[in-house]
Every structure is written in C-alpha cells, then in structure tokens.
Amino acid sequence: MEEKPQGQQAVSEGRGVSRRTFMKYVGVGAVVAAGVGVGAYAYLNRPSGVSAAPLQWWGIGTGNPERWDGLNDAGGDVVFTEAPWDPVPVLNKMKADGRNAYDVISNAGTLDDPLFADGSIVDFDPETLPSWSKIYPELRTNNPTITVASTGQIVGVPIVQNGDSVAMLVDELWPGTGQPGQGSDTYGLLFDSLTTGKSSMEQSWACAIYKVANYLGRNHLQTIEDPASLTTNDLNTIKTFMLNQKAAGQFKVFWEGWNTAVSLLANKEVLAMDTWEPVVFALRTQNPPINAVYMAPKEGYYLWNIPIYMTPKGQSQTKDRCMHLSQWTLEGWYGARITTIRGYLTATPDAIQYAQDNPNAGGGPYDTAFIQSRHTLVKQKFSDGVSVYGNQAPPNVQDYQDTWTQVTS
Amino acid sequence: MASRRPSGPFDQLAEYFADHPRALLSLQIVPPLVFVFFFVFVPLASIFAWSFWTVENNRLVPGFSTSAYEEFLGIGGLPTWRLDIFLKTLRIAVTQTAIALVLGFAIAYFVGIKMRGSKYALPLLLLFAVPFLTSYLLRTLSWYIVLQSRGLINTVLQSIGATNGPLPGLLFSEFSVHVGLLSTYLPFMIFPIWLAMSRIDQTVLAASADLGGRPRDTLFRVVVPLALPGILIGSIFVFVGVLGDSVVPEILGGATDSSRTLIANLIDKAISGQQYPMAAAIASIILLMAIGLIWGWERAFGLKKIGEI
Numbered sequence: 001m002e003e004k005p006q007g008q009q010a011v012s013e014g015r016g017v018s019r020r021t022f023m024k025y026v027g028v029g030a031v032v033a034a035g036v037g038v039g040a041y042a043y044l045n046r047p048s049g050v051s052a053a054p055l056q057w058w059g060i061g062t063g064n065p066e067r068w069d070g071l072n073d074a075g076g077d078v079v080f081t082e083a084p085w086d087p088v089p090v091l092n093k094m095k096a097d098g099r100n101a102y103d104v105i106s107n108a109g110t111l112d113d114p115l116f117a118d119g120s121i122v123d124f125d126p127e128t129l130p131s132w133s134k135i136y137p138e139l140r141t142n143n144p145t146i147t148v149a150s151t152g153q154i155v156g157v158p159i160v161q162n163g164d165s166v167a168m169l170v171d172e173l174w175p176g177t178g179q180p181g182q183g184s185d186t187y188g189l190l191f192d193s194l195t196t197g198k199s200s201m202e203q204s205w206a207c208a209i210y211k212v213a214n215y216l217g218r219n220h221l222q223t224i225e226d227p228a229s230l231t232t233n234d235l236n237t238i239k240t241f242m243l244n245q246k247a248a249g250q251f252k253v254f255w256e257g258w259n260t261a262v263s264l265l266a267n268k269e270v271l272a273m274d275t276w277e278p279v280v281f282a283l284r285t286q287n288p289p290i291n292a293v294y295m296a297p298k299e300g301y302y303l304w305n306i307p308i309y310m311t312p313k314g315q316s317q318t319k320d321r322c323m324h325l326s327q328w329t330l331e332g333w334y335g336a337r338i339t340t341i342r343g344y345l346t347a348t349p350d351a352i353q354y355a356q357d358n359p360n361a362g363g364g365p366y367d368t369a370f371i372q373s374r375h376t377l378v379k380q381k382f383s384d385g386v387s388v389y390g391n392q393a394p395p396n397v398q399d400y401q402d403t404w405t406q407v408t409s
Numbered sequence: 410m411a412s413r414r415p416s417g418p419f420d421q422l423a424e425y426f427a428d429h430p431r432a433l434l435s436l437q438i439v440p441p442l443v444f445v446f447f448f449v450f451v452p453l454a455s456i457f458a459w460s461f462w463t464v465e466n467n468r469l470v471p472g473f474s475t476s477a478y479e480e481f482l483g484i485g486g487l488p489t490w491r492l493d494i495f496l497k498t499l500r501i502a503v504t505q506t507a508i509a510l511v512l513g514f515a516i517a518y519f520v521g522i523k524m525r526g527s528k529y530a531l532p533l534l535l536l537f538a539v540p541f542l543t544s545y546l547l548r549t550l551s552w553y554i555v556l557q558s559r560g561l562i563n564t565v566l567q568s569i570g571a572t573n574g575p576l577p578g579l580l581f582s583e584f585s586v587h588v589g590l591l592s593t594y595l596p597f598m599i600f601p602i603w604l605a606m607s608r609i610d611q612t613v614l615a616a617s618a619d620l621g622g623r624p625r626d627t628l629f630r631v632v633v634p635l636a637l638p639g640i641l642i643g644s645i646f647v648f649v650g651v652l653g654d655s656v657v658p659e660i661l662g663g664a665t666d667s668s669r670t671l672i673a674n675l676i677d678k679a680i681s682g683q684q685y686p687m688a689a690a691i692a693s694i695i696l697l698m699a700i701g702l703i704w705g706w707e708r709a710f711g712l713k714k715i716g717e718i
Contacts, residue, residue, distance in 0.1 A: 088683050092467055197577075197665065251664035253581045267559050269580070401682040406490045409670035 054079045055314075055321055058098060059106030062344065063160045063306050063329075065337045069362040071328045078325065085206065087111055087392040088401075094120035094311075103314035104322050108206065109145025109305035110392045112155055116148050121309040123153045129323065131330035132157075134348040138382035144389055145305040156307030158347045159329040160338055163301025163381030164207055166190060167261075167280050169271045170291040178291065185298050187215035189272050190250075197249050200270040203256040205404030210302045210390035211274050212238050218299035218386070228388040232396060235403040242407040254408040266290060278343045300386030332358075336366045345378035453696060460689035469685050477690035491675060491687075495694070498672040501583070502651040505590050506598075509647045510640065512591070513598030517639070521606030522614070522632060534603060537596045545593070549660050552589050556580040556661070581663030589657035594650045598643035605639025606632065641710070645702065652695060 054077035064080045071078065083090060083105065090107045091114055098105065099120045107115075115121045126132060132140070139158040146156035166189060173194055174181035183189045190199045190211075202208040210227060213234065217224030222237045224230070230238070245251065252270050255261050262282045264270045273279075283292035308329060314322040328334055332354025335346035340355075340363075352375060355366035381387050394400060426433040461473045483489030516537070524530040540548055555561045558575035566572040578584055609632065617627040633640075655673035662669030670678075672691060679688035706712065 086681060088467075089681065092683070095467065200664075246664055246667075249665045253662075253664050254669060256659075267557050269558055398682070398684070401678075401684075405670075405675075405678050405682070406488070408664070409490065409494055409667060409675070 055104065055318060055325060056081065056102040057104050057106070057325070058083045058093075058102040059104075059308070060085055060108065060306055062342060063106045063308075063338070065334055065363070066341070067337065067363045069337075070331075070333050071325065083107055086204065087206065088397065091115065091118065091120075091393065094118065099311045100313050102311050103318045104308050104310055104325060106159060106306050106308045108392045109143075109156075109158075109161075109307055110389055112145060112147070112307070112309065113149055114393045115309065116153075116155055117150075120311065121155055122312055122315045123148075123155050124310040124315055124319065124322070126154055126157045126326060129157065129327045129330065131327055131348055131350070134330065134350060136347060136349070136379055136382075138379055139305070139347055143305065146307045156309045157326045157329065158305050158307050159334075160342070160344045160346060161303070161305040161382070162277055162344045162378055163303045163387050164276060165211070165274070165297045165301050166295040167265060167273050167275050167277075167283070168293050168295055169265060169268065169283075170293050172268060172271045180293050180295075184293070185296060186219070187211050187274075187295075187297050187299055188219070189295070190274060191215070191245050195250070195270075195272045197252055198269075198271040199251050200253055200255050200264060200273040201251060201408075202274055203254040203408055205400050206392055207302050207304070207390065208274050209235075209238060209400060209404055210388065211297075211299075212242060214297070214299040214302070214388065216241060229391050229394060230396075230400070232399050235396075235399050239403045239407060246407065265292065281343050298386075300384065300388060301381045303382060303387050303389045305389070333361065333363075336361070336371060337363045339371045339374050340364070340366055343374060345375055349375065351375070456689045456696070457693045458689075460686055460693045462686055462689075464683055464685060467683055474686070477684075477686040478694075480687060481690050481694070491691070494667075494670055494675050495672050495691070497667070498652060501586065501590075501668075501671065502648050505587060505594065505651045506644050506647045508587065508591060509595050509598040510644060513595055513643060514602055514636075514640065516595075517599050517602035517606055517636075518628070518632065521603045522609070525607075525611065534599070537599055540592065541596065546656060546660075548592065549589050549657050552585065552592065553580065553660055556585050556588065580661065581665075581668075583662075583666050583668040585661040585663070586658050586668045589661045590651055590654065593654070593657065594647045597646035597650060601643040601646070602636055602639040605636040609635045637710075641706065645706075648702075649699065 057078055057080045059080065059082075061082050064082070068078055081102075083093075085108055087108060090105075090111060094105070094115060095118050105121070112121065116123075126146075135158065139161065143158060146154055146158055148155055166187060168180060168184060168189065170178065170180055173189075174184075183192050183194060189195060190201065192199075201211075209230070213224050213227040213230055216222040216237065217227045222241065224234050224237065226234075253264065255264055255270075255273065255275070258276075258279070261273065261275045261279045265273060265275075265279065265283055266286055277294050280292045280294045283290040308326050310319070310322050310326075329346075330348050330350070332350040335348060335351025336355045336358075338344055338346050339351055352368060352372050354361070355364075355368040355371045358364070359366050359368065426436075459469060460477055461475065462469050463472050463474050463476075464470065479485060480487055481491045481495075483492055520530050520534050524533070553560075556579045557563070558580070560580070562579060563572070563575045566576065567574070613631060613635075614627060617631045622630065651671075653673050654671065655677055658669050658671045658674060662671075672695065676688045676691050679685070679691065703712075
C-alpha cells in the first residue's frame with residue numbers, strides 16, 4: 001500500500017481529505033469570495049447620473065403624503081425617510097452626516113435657527129417659487145419657523161401646520177349634555193378635579209410644556225415672562241406646579257405615541273389629554289363613535305409648523321429638483337392629500353380648489369367641505385393673536401429637558 | 410512500529426506544544442482574554458471615562474469633570490430626583506426579586522422534587538419558556554390589554570358582580586409594573602433553581618425522611634441549602650434584569666406613583682437629551698453596584714459556588 005506523505009496523513013486520517021486538498025479548497029474559496037465581494041461592492045457603488053438618484057427627503061412622518069402623484073413626471077423619485085420629532089437628535093444627525101445624506105428635510109419648525117447656524121440648511125430663495133405668493137399670509141409672514149431670527153432670511157417653505165390643544169371625552173366629562181360644558185375652554189381642564197386621575201399629558205416636553213406655560217401665564221396664576229421662550233425661573237415654576245399636580249394624583253399616565261394616545265381615550269382610561277387633533281378624528285370614527293371634542297383654549301393653541309428646508313447637498317447637487325419638490329408641496333394634490341389623511345392645514349388654498357375639481361383623484365376621495373373647513377379653522381388659530389409657537393431649540397434646552405423629565409418620572 | 414519523525418510545520422508545532430504545555434495553555438487563554446478585553450473591558454472602561462467628560466456643542470469632549478456624579482447624587486444643594494429614581498428602582502428590583510423567588514422556588518420545587526421522574530415534568534417546565542417565543546414588546550403590551558379598564562380582568566370581575574367598576578390601580582401603577590416584570594423574569598428564577606434541585610440525589614431526600622425529618626424539615630434543611638446556588642444565580646438574574654429594564658415601566662407604569670421611570674429609562678432620556686456624561690455616570694454607578702454584588706458573593710459564598718449547579 002502506498003504511504004501518504006506524513007504531514008498529509010496526520011491531518012487526513014479517517015476524513016478522506018488531505019490537508020493540501022483542504023488548503024487548496026480554502027484558497028480557491030477565498031479567491032472566489034473576494035471576487036464576489038469586490039464585484040458586489042463595485043455594483044452597489046456603480047457610478048450613476050445625479051439625476052437618476054432619488055431625492056432624499058428626511059422629515060417628520062406628518063408631512064409624508066405616502067404617494068407622489070404628479071411629482072414624478074418632472075421631479076424623479078423621492079425617498080422619504082422618517083425623522084424624529086425630538087429636536088436634539090435632528091440637530092445632531094444633521095451636524096454629523098445629514099447635510100450630506102439628504103437633499104431636503106422637514107422637521108419641527110423653529111429648528112431653522114440652529115440648523116442654519118450649523119450650516120445644515122441653506123437659504124435657497126424659496127420666495128422665488130411660483131406658488132410662494134399663494135401661501136396664506138398667516139404662514140408666510142412673521143413665521144419664526146421659516147425665518148432666521150438673526151438675519152431675517154427666509155430659509156423654509158411651510159408645508160404642514162396646526163395648533164394643538166386638548167382632546168376631551170364629552171359624554172364622560174359632561175354626561176347627559178352631549179356638549180362640552182364648564183371648563184372645556186381652558187387648559188385648566190387638565191388640572192381640574194373633574195379629571196383627577198383621568199388626565200394625561202405627553203411624555204415629551206416639546207409640546208406639553210408650552211401648554212402648561214400658557215395656562216399659568218395667561219390666567220395670571222404664575223408669572224411666566226414669555227410662554228414661547230421659557231426662562232429657568234419659568235421652568236422652575238412649571239415644575240413646582242406640575243409636581244404638585246402629580247403628587248395629588250391628577251395624571252393617570254404620561255403618554256407617548258399615536259396608538260397609545262388613541263387607545264387611552266378610546267378605552268376611557270383618561271378623559272382629557274393634551275394631544276394632536278387627529279386623535280379626535282380617530283376617536284370619532286370608532287365603532288361606536290366616541291363623542292370627542294378638540295378644545296379651543298382661551299389661553300391659545302400651541303402652534304407648530306413643519307417647513308421644508310434645503311441642505312447643502314440639495315443646493316449643490318439637486319437644487320432644481322428640490323425646488324420642484326418644494327413647489328409641489330404648495331400645490332393642490334399635496335394639500336388635498338395631507339388634509340384628507342391627517343386633518344392638518346397645508347400652505348395654500350390650492351388644496352380646496354383641487355379637491356373641488358378632482359374629488360376622485362389619486363389618493364382620494366377628497367371632500368372639499370372638509371378641506372375647506374380645516375383650512376378655515378386652522379388658519380384662525382394662526383391669527384388669533386393669542387396662540388404661540390413654542391421654541392423647539394431654546395438656548396436652555398437642557399433646563400427644558402430636565403424639568404420635564406423630572407415631572408414625568 | 411518505528412516512530413516517524415515530524416516533517417511538516419503542523420507536526421513540528423504539535424511536538425513543540427507537547428514539550429511545552431504552558432505555551433499551549435497560554436495559546437488557549439489568550440484569544441478569550443483578547444476578546445474579553447476588547448468587547449467587555451474596553452466598552453465598560455469607555456463608559457466610565459465618558460462619565461467624566463463634558464458635552465460642548467452637542468459633542469463629547471474629553472476632560473475631567475465630576476459634575477455628572479454631583480448632579481446625580483444631588484451634591485451641593487442640587488436636586489436629588491435622579492438619586493430618588495435610582496433608590497426607587499432598587500426598591501422595585503428587590504421587591505421583584507423577592508416575589509420571583511417565592512413563586513419561582515415553589516414552581517421549581519414542584520417540578521424538580523415533587524414531580525421528579527414524571528414524564529410531564531419537563532414539558533411543564535418548558536411551558537414557562539413559551540412566552541419567550543414571542544416579542545418582548547408584544548408580551549408586555551398583552552398585559553396592557555389584560556389590565557386596562559375594559560380589559561379581561563375588569564370585564565370578568567364586573568360581569569360576575571364582584572366589582573361595580575374598573576379596579577383602580579390595576580394598570581399604570583407599580584402593581585402593573587410588577588406584573589409585567591414578573592412575567593418577563595420569572596423563568597430566569599425558575600430554571601437555575603430547578604437545575605440546582607434536579608441535582609439533589611433522591612437518596613439524600615430519602616435519608617432525611619428516614620431520619621425522621623418532616624417534609625418541612627427536608628425542605629428547609631436539605632433542599633434549600635442544596636438549591637442555594639440556583640437561588641442566588643436566579644436572584645441575580647432577576648435583580649440585574651429589572652435594573653436594566655426600560656420597556657415594562659414605559660408601557661405599564663403610571664404617573665401617580667411615578668412607576669413609569671426606572672433607572673434604565675433615565676439613561677435612555679439622558680442619551681436622547683445628549684447628557685452623555687450623565688448616562689455614563691448612571692451606568693457606571695450600576696456597574697460598580699454589580700461589581701459590589703459579585704464581591705459580596707465572593708466574600709459570603711465564594712465564586713466557586715456558581716459552578717456547583
């Protein structure tokens with residue numbers, strides 16, 4: 001019998017595969033794997049025309065129409081990536097790599113100042129858009145969410161907006177009347193004995209804290225210098241008030257997320273909640289429908305606005321398409337679509353006309369009366385002289401966060 | 410048969426290690442040590458270092474500042490609310506461990522001692538692992554549905570006339586947090602205790618009875634001491650698990666008794682608020698506490714005890 005080479009024999013006994021053969025296979029395998037890897041890398045990073053790459057839009061989901069009717073003909077594809085509402089991660093992301101990854105962004109308004117100061121967004125002359133003059137004056141002028149405070153430059157296009165207040169369950173709070181009763185016009189309802197143990201506020205400070213500030217300041221219960229921009233003293237005042245309320249058992253839970261908000265009210269776990277208006281719409285469409293009403297607070301709404309901003313990448317590589325996208329958000333289909341699926345106000349009256357002319361267009365049907373009523377109602381919030389925008393990026397943001405974390409912990 | 414002389418490099422290497430066993434031992438130890446160093450020690454040391462850094466312009470800047478610890482501990486007249494949350498978490502973790510121990514021991518005793526030899530013992534035990542086949546989040550959310558005002562428990566109680574309305578405090582309370590934590594961490598208590606009990610020789614139990622020991626005596630003087638390693642390991646699993654849990658309090662905790670924020674939630678909030686040194690300081694304090702626990706274990710029982718199950 002032929003003797004195997006010693007080294008080969010030592011490894012291959014009982015296996016039928018020699019070490020040399022094994023090493024050969026490993027070598028061939030490694031070469032093949034490396035070849036496939038290089039090929040795949042080259043394929044994934046293959047050069048492509050700038051125009052072929054989809055526009056990268058990073059924004060809060062509220063502004064996502066989920067369809068792109070009428071845009072793709074001239075604007076190409078758009079990839080919408082959901083962004084957080086929380087301002088700090090947005091500023092970080094944009095500072096880190098967002099400015100080079102996205103063409104346009106649409107985040108909580110009033111972030112424009114720090115974003116612009118960081119170089120994360122640019123002045124792209126939005127006033128030159130064809131529909132700019134159609135934007136409601138309430139949104140186009142004196143709008144802190146699109147205007148850089150220090151220079152007065154316009155750097156954003158307002159696309160979606162509303163004024164937030166409180167959702168109330170009428171039949172439980174004022175049984176037998178069918179209508180909101182005493183206390184239904186003030187944020188004080190959240191702190192009233194009527195809702196003790198059945199009241200809820202949002203876990204995040206970004207909206208909730210301004211409602212408390214409005215309540216305390218406008219009713220002269222405490223000294224709040226400016227409800228839209230809270231000082232450390234103001235925050236301490238709010239904290240003391242809220243901690244006392246919490247200790248007295250006023251709040252059932254601090255909520256977070258759309259589903260939780262709807263579920264808490266639908267199951268009557270809470271009867272009054274500072275939340276978004278579409279929560280009320282969702283409650284009204286439950287089976288059986290819930291008699292929910294959105295408060296018109298005498299202290300004013302918490303105004304918010306989601307503008308579209310252009311990044312340095314958008315300006316240098318895809319400016320025309322970004323302008324086209326921005327223009328598209330001011331036109332009829334986008335407006336009708338957003339108001340229909342979210343109930344929020346868009347920037348121009350084109351949405352109403354579009355719904356009237358195209359009630360069964362893609363993404364519809366579109367109810368002109370509903371869209372008209374939403375535009376009328378929400379526009380009033382922006383011109384009532386009482387409602388305020390809250391600053392999402394105040395210089396003392398750490399104090400804001402500490403205050404609300406302590407309150408909700 | 411004549412011995413062959415080594416010729417290939419592998420053979421020479423094998424011969425070398427045969428002559429130098431300590432070198433072979435070193436070769437076996439070095440890879441895990443390198444792994445532990447880079448994947449355990451370096452991250453933990455980094456967390457500890459970051460706790461002394463500062464945040465400037467939204468970025469961590471190397472330096473040495475104890476302000477995160479001072480803020481956490483409330484030193485110099487600063488508010489102590491973070492420390493309060495830490496102490497509350499410790500209280501909840503100890504309570505949860507005690508509850509899990511009582512229930513887990515009873516179940517492990519039943520399956521490991523009373524049902525010893527039964528063909529149903531193992532399937533029964535595995536039933537406690539079934540919930541782990543579902544998402545942790547969904548499992549916790551299912552308690553939300555069971556405990557809410559219109560949930561299963563309240564509906565049943567009201568339908569049989571036991572209550573007139575929803576029971577207060579069933580959901581969004583420390584009670585519901587404990588329920589959620591129990592369903593999550595009970596198996597971590599059951600299995601180590603069961604494992605320790607399953608190693609108790611039947612003849613030892615028989616000897617206890619033969620010597621006149623009542624069942625209670627056998628339980629407390631034979632079973633419990635022999636199951637102690639399992640009890641201790643299970644307790645540490647549950648205790649440490651509760652310390653690091655942020656999902657259950659987030660979903661099931663309430664505002665009135667401040668059960669919605671435990672220490673892990675505080676770390677989450679510190680990170681989302683860019684208070685990285687604070688998040689690192691809290692994590693470091695928890696880590697030091699865990700090291701203290703292990704040190705206490707070593708002093709009390711010796712670490713070899715762990716290997717006894």
